[in-house]
């Protein structure tokens with residue numbers, strides 16, 4: 001579960017964006033695409049107030065929690081994402097899942113608390129399953145140490161760097177109701193909102209629809 005990268009020189013190239021995979025849509029086979037679209041429909045999009053809410057600490061580590069985490073992991077993978085926060089599926093629990101690299105297992109953090117972050121920062125492009133079509137450069141700490149619990153309530157400490165560190169910070173933001181739009185300049189936000197609108201229009205939804213059931217466009221890259 002979420003150990004640090006042991007040999008940074010040998011890790012595979014990070015995907016270009018967090019949560020939204022960089023793979024061109026046309027390379028996905030029909031079944032993968034259908035599964036991804038179905039998963040994306042279950043992810044709350046910008047405009048849904050739950051994305052702006054603060055999640056509450058989990059106190060019951062029961063089968064229900066484990067089922068919820070299981071479902072989040074499956075949804076994240078079906079959506080071809082690298083991370084997902086509970087608030088994105090309308091659950092106000094302090095829970096996140098991530099899987100930065102293809103060969104990694106799905107990791108889950110319950111009640112994550114940032115214990116330490118490096119002074120070293122990195123600027124990289126991120127996307128968000130809740131913001132179809134949006135890719136923006138976001139500055140984050142290069143390394144983080146997070147104290148959390150697993151789905152049985154056991155304490156765990158996770159140290160990550162690079163992409164997994166970025167994903168964790170992105171998802172922890174979600175648990176506070178913070179989106180990548182809040183971490184960029186006003187100009188970048190204006191461009192992002194335009195991309196979001198275009199993605200929605202391209203998908204035939206029109207700009208006004210913000211319900212959780214809305215369809216999303218394909219990842220922009």
Ligand code: ZN
Nearest residue numbers: 019128129130
């Ligand atoms: Zn996100």
